[in-house]
Amino acid sequence: MDDAEYDLPFFHQQGFHRRTCVVCGHAFWTLGDHDRCQEAPCREYGFIGSPIFARPYSLHDMRETFLGFFEGRGHTRIRRYPTVARWRNDVFFTQASIYDFQPWVTSGAIPPPANPLTISQPVVRFIDLEEVGRSGRHFTLFEMMAHHAFNRPDHEVYFKNRTTELCHELYVEQLGTDPRSLTYKEEVWEGGGNLGPSLSVGAAGLEVATLVFMEYVRDGERLKPMPLTVVDTGYGLERMVWASHGTKTAYEPVFGEQYEELRRTFPPREAAILIDHARALNFLLTDGVVPSNSKEGYFARLLLRRSLRILSRAPEGPDVHAIFERAGREIARDFPEVGAHRDDLRRVIEAEVERYRESIERARQTIRRAEERARGAGDHITSDQLLEWYDSLGVPPDLAVEELKEPPPIPPDFYALVAARHENEAPANDYAEPRQGLPDVPAGVPATEALYYADPYTVTFEAHVVWTDGPFVVLDRTYFYPTGGGQVHDVGHLGDLAVVDVERHGPYILHRLERPAPFHGGDRVHGRIDAVRRTQLMQHHTATHLMNGTLREVLGPHVWQAGAYKGPEFARIDVTHFRPLSPEELRTINRRVNQLVREDRPVKSYFEPRTEAERRFGFTLYQGGAVPGKDLRIVEIQGFDVEACGGTHCTHTSEVGAIDILEVERIQDGIVRVTYAAGERALEIREQHELILREESKRLGVPVTDLAKGVDRLLAEVESSRKADRERDRSRIERAASELLKSDRVERVGPITLIAAQPENYERSELMNLSRILSQAPGTVVVLATERDDRGTLFVGSTAPGISAVEILKSAQAAFDGKGGGNPASATAVGDTGPALREAFRQAHAAARHLAREPGATAQGPTDS
RNA sequence: GGGCACGUAGAUCAGCGGAAGAUCGCUGCUUUCGCAAAGCAGAGGUCGGGGGUUCAAAUCCCCCCGUGUCCA
Numbered sequence: 001m002d003d004a005e006y007d008l009p010f011f012h013q014q015g016f017h018r019r020t021c022v023v024c025g026h027a028f029w030t031l032g033d034h035d036r037c038q039e040a041p042c043r044e045y046g047f048i049g050s051p052i053f054a055r056p057y058s059l060h061d062m063r064e065t066f067l068g069f070f071e072g073r074g075h076t077r078i079r080r081y082p083t084v085a086r087w088r089n090d091v092f093f094t095q096a097s098i099y100d101f102q103p104w105v106t107s108g109a110i111p112p113p114a115n116p117l118t119i120s121q122p123v124v125r126f127i128d129l130e131e132v133g134r135s136g137r138h139f140t141l142f143e144m145m146a147h148h149a150f151n152r153p154d155h156e157v158y159f160k161n162r163t164t165e166l167c168h169e170l171y172v173e174q175l176g177t178d179p180r181s182l183t184y185k186e187e188v189w190e191g192g193g194n195l196g197p198s199l200s201v202g203a204a205g206l207e208v209a210t211l212v213f214m215e216y217v218r219d220g221e222r223l224k225p226m227p228l229t230v231v232d233t234g235y236g237l238e239r240m241v242w243a244s245h246g247t248k249t250a251y252e253p254v255f256g257e258q259y260e261e262l263r264r265t266f267p268p269r270e271a272a273i274l275i276d277h278a279r280a281l282n283f284l285l286t287d288g289v290v291p292s293n294s295k296e297g298y299f300a301r302l303l304l305r306r307s308l309r310i311l312s313r314a315p316e317g318p319d320v321h322a323i324f325e326r327a328g329r330e331i332a333r334d335f336p337e338v339g340a341h342r343d344d345l346r347r348v349i350e351a352e353v354e355r356y357r358e359s360i361e362r363a364r365q366t367i368r369r370a371e372e373r374a375r376g377a378g379d380h381i382t383s384d385q386l387l388e389w390y391d392s393l394g395v396p397p398d399l400a401v402e403e404l405k406e407p408p409p410i411p412p413d414f415y416a417l418v419a420a421r422h423e424n425e426a427p428a429n430d431y432a433e434p435r436q437g438l439p440d441v442p443a444g445v446p447a448t449e450a451l452y453y454a455d456p457y458t459v460t461f462e463a464h465v466v467w468t469d470g471p472f473v474v475l476d477r478t479y480f481y482p483t484g485g486g487q488v489h490d491v492g493h494l495g496d497l498a499v500v501d502v503e504r505h506g507p508y509i510l511h512r513l514e515r516p517a518p519f520h521g522g523d524r525v526h527g528r529i530d531a532v533r534r535t536q537l538m539q540h541h542t543a544t545h546l547m548n549g550t551l552r553e554v555l556g557p558h559v560w561q562a563g564a565y566k567g568p569e570f571a572r573i574d575v576t577h578f579r580p581l582s583p584e585e586l587r588t589i590n591r592r593v594n595q596l597v598r599e600d601r602p603v604k605s606y607f608e609p610r611t612e613a614e615r616r617f618g619f620t621l622y623q624g625g626a627v628p629g630k631d632l633r634i635v636e637i638q639g640f641d642v643e644a645c646g647g648t649h650c651t652h653t654s655e656v657g658a659i660d661i662l663e664v665e666r667i668q669d670g671i672v673r674v675t676y677a678a679g680e681r682a683l684e685i686r687e688q689h690e691l692i693l694r695e696e697s698k699r700l701g702v703p704v705t706d707l708a709k710g711v712d713r714l715l716a717e718v719e720s721s722r723k724a725d726r727e728r729d730r731s732r733i734e735r736a737a738s739e740l741l742k743s744d745r746v747e748r749v750g751p752i753t754l755i756a757a758q759p760e761n762y763e764r765s766e767l768m769n770l771s772r773i774l775s776q777a778p779g780t781v782v783v784l785a786t787e788r789d790d791r792g793t794l795f796v797g798s799t800a801p802g803i804s805a806v807e808i809l810k811s812a813q814a815a816f817d818g819k820g821g822g823n824p825a826s827a828t829a830v831g832d833t834g835p836a837l838r839e840a841f842r843q844a845h846a847a848a849r850h851l852a853r854e855p856g857a858t859a860q861g862p863t864d865s
Numbered sequence: 866g867g868g869c870a871c872g873u874a875g876a877u878c879a880g881c882g883g884a885a886g887a888u889c890g891c892u893g894c895u896u897u898c899g900c901a902a903a904g905c906a907g908a909g910g911u912c913g914g915g916g917g918u919u920c921a922a923a924u925c926c927c928c929c930c931g932u933g934u935c936c937a
Contacts, residue, residue, distance in 0.1 A: 298935085355933095359933070359934080362933080363934095373879095391869055391935050392935075394935070421868075422935075666931095764921080791920090820883090821921080825884070
């Protein structure tokens with residue numbers, strides 16, 4: 001980055017000079033006479049015991065001071081975004097305030113909610129989890145204070161100079177920092193293909209702000225200026241509060257009294273972890289994360305289980321709910337939504353605590369059994385086993401060691417070894433790929449006016465072609481709905497040609513025709529939408545909002561939409577929930593959702609300024625993911641459900657007709673999927689089902705109401721006939737056995753009873769059973785041969801301990817080219833038929849007779865074996 | 866999203882290429898005035914589903930389905 005990037009008029013006006021840090025080598029600007037930048041590790045902390053601000057601040061005071069300062073300087077205060085970044089698929093959590101505006105605002109696709117703006121954004125970072133409680137300054141969740149400006153060529157708000165000036169003014173004039181103690185270190189920021197200069201602001205060893213200027217796009221080796229430049233700043237609120245107190249760690253002023261109290265029971269590190277995790281969980285659960293074994297849910301589980309593990313070491317201490325709720329009440333003073341559904345969150349935590357208990361109990365059993373087995377084998381549990389248990393059973397190594405009589409040592413680098421087990425795994429997914437295969441519309445083509453928002457009922461219209469490319473057509477205005485928001489696209493006709501697909505592409509709506517478009521720019525075309533399909537899509541979409549609201553109502557406000565699909569055949573919604581739905585819950589949901597249909601509530605769709613909509617309805621608006629932009633399209637089912645949504649909807653709930661739940665499944669831990677049909681499709685499916693019921697009841701000859709009984713009867717019949725088959729086989733074999741036992745096939749050879757026979761057409765398993773019956777008495781050797789399906793089978797069974805069935809078999813196998821083997825008790829080989837088989841049988845018989853005469857042959861073996 | 870582990874009798878699990886098992890529970894009998902308990906006997910299994918390898922698969926391989934867990 002060019003030095004000139006940092007050479008700001010502000011620095012010169014104020015009399016800053018540029019130095020180079022003797023430690024890190026970075027250039028920095030200062031009014032003082034430092035030879036190094038004022039950030040650790042280049043210099044040690046200097047604010048402990050001597051705060052750098054004029055007075056101590058609480059979190060609340062500092063937040064208000066910051067936001068007020070920027071409001072006083074032309075910024076609009078924006079509400080926080082959820083800590084779960086549902087609007088992005090490259091990350092789970094909001095890790096910086098700028099995440100709120102990526103990718104739509106920062107790419108220029110959608111205008112920011114305000115410009116410039118200021119915000120306090122709680123952010124979650126798991127990268128430093130191990131440092132929490134240890135370093136005295138790390139948190140899983142912290143508030144990133146920020147002021148942002150988005151500059152377009154035609155509208156410059158402010159950039160580097162003003163940003164730096166504002167920052168300096170905040171610290172010096174508002175907070176009373178000695179201007180000579182501040183250093184502005186030159187750095188380069190890079191991320192997501194963009195980069196730009198940044199200034200890291202240090203004071204007394206602390207990095208008190210980062211000022212990032214997103215300015216360039218990397219284009220190979222060259223840098224291209226961005227059409228939209230962005231001021232991205234970050235000020236750690238907890239850090240600022242800490243610096244205002246100058247305490248030993250940041251935890252005292254941030255965690256306050258609760259920290260003092262917990263420290264009476266727990267060491268400082270554990271007390272800090274407990275509160276830190278409780279704070280983060282309060283935000284995460286409020287924002288709709290349900291603890292689970294994958295994705296964002298796992299991080300919530302991790303925090304909770306770490307806390308439970310600590311708490312289990314102090315059984316007399318407070319329980320997890322007490323700590324969680326205490327922390328929640330503290331947060332609710334400034335973020336009321338966090339305290340709003342405490343009972344519901346309590347249930348979520350209870351369910352998770354229960355699962356943890358079960359999981360630990362299971363693990364304990366496994367450990368005990370494994371050790372018994374190992375000891376039985378004269379072996380012991382290895383450190384490697386501890387690793388395996390942690391990975392596959394979730395047993396913390398210290399717990400495993402507690403449980404073992406002879407524990408192995410826990411490797412000092414245990415968690416590094418765990419990480420090593422996972423290092424060859426696929427990396428996390430990236431930004432969403434832009435939709436493939438759509439042509440780029442050249443600049444200058446006017447944006448498509450989307451008419452379906454205002455009027456979802458019109459299905460025929462006139463419009464002008466503004467651009468075409470092969471089968472793709474862009475009109476000046478359209479009623480065709482493009483795939484989006486989980487709703488599939490319309491189909492229909494433009495002129496005589498079928499529209500097979502409709503996609504949104506930037507500001508354009510692309511109609512894809514069945515074949516290349518014969519249109520030219522300026523042509524007037526007649527559009528006709530498949531009204532039946534559109535109506536069905538509208539019914540499914542409105543049904544989905546009804547279902548979503550009902551699920552929240554019945555299951556609790558922890559329920560958030562985690563995905564949805566509205567097609568012409570059926571619709572489905574995935575929601576966060578901590579256990580499968582019970583039949584009673586399902587019934588309640590079914591009743592309620594259809595009641596709402598019958599109530600014929602008005603459904604209003606309208607645009608509203610974002611800040612206003614958020615103020616009125618809160619974050620549950622964003623069920624389909626956060627929608628940036630100044631104005632939101634609101635779909636409001638009167639008195640029931642409000643969501644930001646771009647889909648086509650019925651205007652009254654009765655138009656949905658009816659909703660039939662088709663299927664409920666747990667698609668993953670923490671996510672429940674409900675599939676249903678509405679309107680005409682609900683009727684169709686109901687008719688299909690009824691037809692099936694009627695036909696099947698006719699087939700079974702029972703009334704529909706007795707179908708279950710009929711099926712039970714049928715299954716019982718199947719079962720008993722299978723049993724009868726088995727019984728018949730058994731008695732046939734038993735008969736054969738008793739005939740054999742009476743025949744001259746039985747001979748006594750010394751202490752051994754030898755039975756050799758060649759029954760006809762037996763299966764291998766039948767031979768085995770026959771032999772089993774024949775050799776019930778100990779000291780019996782059985783040799784059997786049979787032919788079936790052009791294969792000869794030779795079977796030897798032995799209950800004489802000294803005589804090995806497999807040995808006898810081996811001696812005869814070659815005679816009929818038999819393949820097989822076995823053990824001393826039983827052996828089988830399959831090979832040729834005819835004379836070869838008879839020869840093998842003869843050899844086996846002879847070998848058995850020979851072995852029986854050997855001195856080692858006994859009828860009774862050692863009884864203890 | 867990926868790795869690993871696990872799905873065997875009503876329950877908890879063993880077996881991990883050669884003739885499906887243990888414990889508890891269940892049923893019956895013995896014993897008892899009755900209960901508990903004990904003893905004896907018995908019922909209960911398409912070894913999650915589907916392909917494959919093999920003379921032979923609960924066991925090995927592949928694909929599904931389900932559960933648990935760890936990591937991103």
